[in-house]
Amino acid sequence: MSRLQLVKTEKTKMEQKKELEEQDKVRLMKEKDHSDLEISMLKQQLDGTKRTYEQQQLHLETKARNAQEELEKKLKELECLLSDSRKKEKELESFSVSKAQIWNRKKVSYLNSIDSQFQALQGLRAASMSIKHEVIKTQRSYSEEFNRLGLKLKDLAEAAENYHAVLEENRRLYNEVQDLKGNIRVYCRIRPFLPGQSKKHSTIEYIGDNGELVVANPSKQGKENHRLFKFNKVFGPAATQEEVFLDTQPLIRSVLDGFNVCIFAYGQTGSGKTYTMSGPNSASKGDWGVNYRALSDLFQISQNRRSSMSYEVGVQMVEIYNEQVRDLLSSDASQKRLGIWSSSQPNGLAVPDASMHPVNSTGDVLELMHTGLTNRAVGATALNERSSRSHSVLTVHVRGADLETGAALRGNLHLVDLAGSERVDRSEVTGDRLKEAQHINKSLSALGDVIFALAQKSPHVPYRNSKLTQVLQSSLGGQAKTLMFVQLNPDVESFSETVSTLKFAERVSGVELGAARSNKEGRDVKELMEQVTSLKDTIAKKDEEIERLQLLKDPRTMSPSVNNEKRSSTSPKVGASSPRRHSLDGEFQPSRRLSSGKVSALADKASSDPNNNSDDKHSEAGSQLSMDAMVDTNQISPPDDELLGFSGADSEERLSDISDGGLSVGTETDGSVSGAMESSLFLEGSKPAESTQKSKLATKIPRPPQKQVQSTLTRPSSLKDLRKSTGSKKLPSAGSSSATKTTTTTGKRWQ
Numbered sequence: 001m002s003r004l005q006l007v008k009t010e011k012t013k014m015e016q017k018k019e020l021e022e023q024d025k026v027r028l029m030k031e032k033d034h035s036d037l038e039i040s041m042l043k044q045q046l047d048g049t050k051r052t053y054e055q056q057q058l059h060l061e062t063k064a065r066n067a068q069e070e071l072e073k074k075l076k077e078l079e080c081l082l083s084d085s086r087k088k089e090k091e092l093e094s095f096s097v098s099k100a101q102i103w104n105r106k107k108v109s110y111l112n113s114i115d116s117q118f119q120a121l122q123g124l125r126a127a128s129m130s131i132k133h134e135v136i137k138t139q140r141s142y143s144e145e146f147n148r149l150g151l152k153l154k155d156l157a158e159a160a161e162n163y164h165a166v167l168e169e170n171r172r173l174y175n176e177v178q179d180l181k182g183n184i185r186v187y188c189r190i191r192p193f194l195p196g197q198s199k200k201h202s203t204i205e206y207i208g209d210n211g212e213l214v215v216a217n218p219s220k221q222g223k224e225n226h227r228l229f230k231f232n233k234v235f236g237p238a239a240t241q242e243e244v245f246l247d248t249q250p251l252i253r254s255v256l257d258g259f260n261v262c263i264f265a266y267g268q269t270g271s272g273k274t275y276t277m278s279g280p281n282s283a284s285k286g287d288w289g290v291n292y293r294a295l296s297d298l299f300q301i302s303q304n305r306r307s308s309m310s311y312e313v314g315v316q317m318v319e320i321y322n323e324q325v326r327d328l329l330s331s332d333a334s335q336k337r338l339g340i341w342s343s344s345q346p347n348g349l350a351v352p353d354a355s356m357h358p359v360n361s362t363g364d365v366l367e368l369m370h371t372g373l374t375n376r377a378v379g380a381t382a383l384n385e386r387s388s389r390s391h392s393v394l395t396v397h398v399r400g401a402d403l404e405t406g407a408a409l410r411g412n413l414h415l416v417d418l419a420g421s422e423r424v425d426r427s428e429v430t431g432d433r434l435k436e437a438q439h440i441n442k443s444l445s446a447l448g449d450v451i452f453a454l455a456q457k458s459p460h461v462p463y464r465n466s467k468l469t470q471v472l473q474s475s476l477g478g479q480a481k482t483l484m485f486v487q488l489n490p491d492v493e494s495f496s497e498t499v500s501t502l503k504f505a506e507r508v509s510g511v512e513l514g515a516a517r518s519n520k521e522g523r524d525v526k527e528l529m530e531q532v533t534s535l536k537d538t539i540a541k542k543d544e545e546i547e548r549l550q551l552l553k554d555p556r557t558m559s560p561s562v563n564n565e566k567r568s569s570t571s572p573k574v575g576a577s578s579p580r581r582h583s584l585d586g587e588f589q590p591s592r593r594l595s596s597g598k599v600s601a602l603a604d605k606a607s608s609d610p611n612n613n614s615d616d617k618h619s620e621a622g623s624q625l626s627m628d629a630m631v632d633t634n635q636i637s638p639p640d641d642e643l644l645g646f647s648g649a650d651s652e653e654r655l656s657d658i659s660d661g662g663l664s665v666g667t668e669t670d671g672s673v674s675g676a677m678e679s680s681l682f683l684e685g686s687k688p689a690e691s692t693q694k695s696k697l698a699t700k701i702p703r704p705p706q707k708q709v710q711s712t713l714t715r716p717s718s719l720k721d722l723r724k725s726t727g728s729k730k731l732p733s734a735g736s737s738s739a740t741k742t743t744t745t746t747g748k749r750w751q
């Protein structure tokens, strides 16, 4: 059974295997069909592809043929090009060969030039080396020089630091010198005779170098009508405008240093006030008066100082007519009356309403002054010679600032052309003319009174008595400096006016008791005394010579007894005169007509023995002189002083006439010195005690009214008159200490 089962299992297995194989066969048959299908498809595909390839091959073959044709064409072209290029190459080769040759030539020339330039460069280098050495040497010397300059600069810088201090010191010293010369100066100027007047007699007898002036009335007989005056300076008729200004110039500088200065011209109508202050009409530069020159100088100095100071200058010009102040520079035709500030305003203006015109040059000033003078002249036609009857005041205001310190200063310069000073007899005038005269006399008297009160240190200075003194207040007194020009007309017909003018001036000049006088006096007096001694020697020699000549001329006097007599009586009279003139003047000037006496008469008296009072001739002569003087004084006195409004001034003037010294206590610095000199010159040998006594007497004399006293005092002799005058002029020097002190203490610097 097992076998069968085995065979049966075997058979099943065989059947299963056969079945599987059957299945495989079917599957394989299917796969074969499928593969046949695939093969046919692939065959189809292959055919299609074969065809496509064949087409493509055809196309490509066509293309290749075309390309080949084209390439053949290009090849031909390229061959052409190649042949062209070869040709060009050949050409270029030949060109480059020629170029190379040119370049070679150029190269050679460049090399040559480089060679030569190199050599030149070598030369330059050598030169530059030597220059360098030179420069180094110069640099060294420069640096040494710079060092030296540096040291100098340092010194300069140090000096510059002190410059301002020195400048300030200079100014101080300069103004001290001006102070030493006195704060009030009086210059006398005599105008020449005008064309057509040459034949007239002159009243001017003698002009001394030291300010002496002798006037006389030539129409009167006798030697006794001579009068001697003494001022700081006397300018004769021949003096030029420039000479006059030279002595004025120092004051101008003071204005720029902050001082107030007043320059005025006093004198009768036609005596040359306007000529001195402004110059003649349409004056050329050479004829310019003090005004123009002062302003021109002012600008010049301010210009010179511009590195250290800056200045502003303004001008006002007013006219005082009948006690009314009028602006001469105003464009306003209404000409209103202007008010005056009696005490100076902070800005220093006395007439603040008068127009102020800033000026920068002399040209500006000329223009303004022309306007001012034209305005004054307009008034003149309307009111008849008004220019002579009014005071014109040109005020220059200067404001300065120190550029270094910023310090400010202020100075005023008043340039005044006063109205004519002549006195008018009441009987001669009425109405407007009388009113004018009263106003002028009042203001001029007030001016004299102010100066006199200042000199006397009076607690009250009467500035308010006139518009003139109110306007000038800041420039009168204190440390202000005043210069008065006394103008004289030499015409004999003006003699009484001349004497009156001179007396006024003497009164003004006599008031200055300068602080420096006592300092200066010693030395100056010594010098002057030495001069006097030498003059006396000369006089003595001349005396002897004249005597000798006279003796030779007059044989009758040959006898010793007569000779002696003559010598005692005539020799001093004739002999002393001309030698003195010689010695004072330097040389004899016939025009002064002194040969027969006049000044010589004064000198006679001076040189004669003062003890010889019994000499009748002399005492007579003396009284005659005084009488003449009195007659003159009386002639000029108006009949009714009070009505004309100058009685006070007159009485004082008379007093000055009487004692001179009582008021004229020395004409400032030089005046006092000259007082001493005069006493020696004119009172040679006089007893000092006597002269002192007389001067004391003079100072004790009460003031007005003095006509009586005048005659008793002046009558004895003119010699005494002179003694009194000179003696009293010496007074301040003897007892000047108090006066000297007061002047110094009252002197206040203006600010």
Ligand SMILES: Nc1ncnc2c1ncn2[C@@H]1O[C@H](COP(=O)(O)OP(=O)(O)OP(=O)(O)O)[C@@H](O)[C@H]1O
Residues within 6 Å of the ligand: 190, 191, 192, 194, 237, 267, 268, 269, 270, 271, 272, 273, 274, 275, 276, 280, 387, 388, 389, 419, 420, 487
């Ligand atoms: N020093 C001088 N040299 C030449 N001529 C002068 C001199 N002084 C004055 N004169 C002449 O004298 C005449 C009068 O002078 P001026 O007019 O200056 O006098 P015055 O005092 O100002 O007169 P007034 O009071 O009328 O103004 C003028 O013709 C002037 O030219």
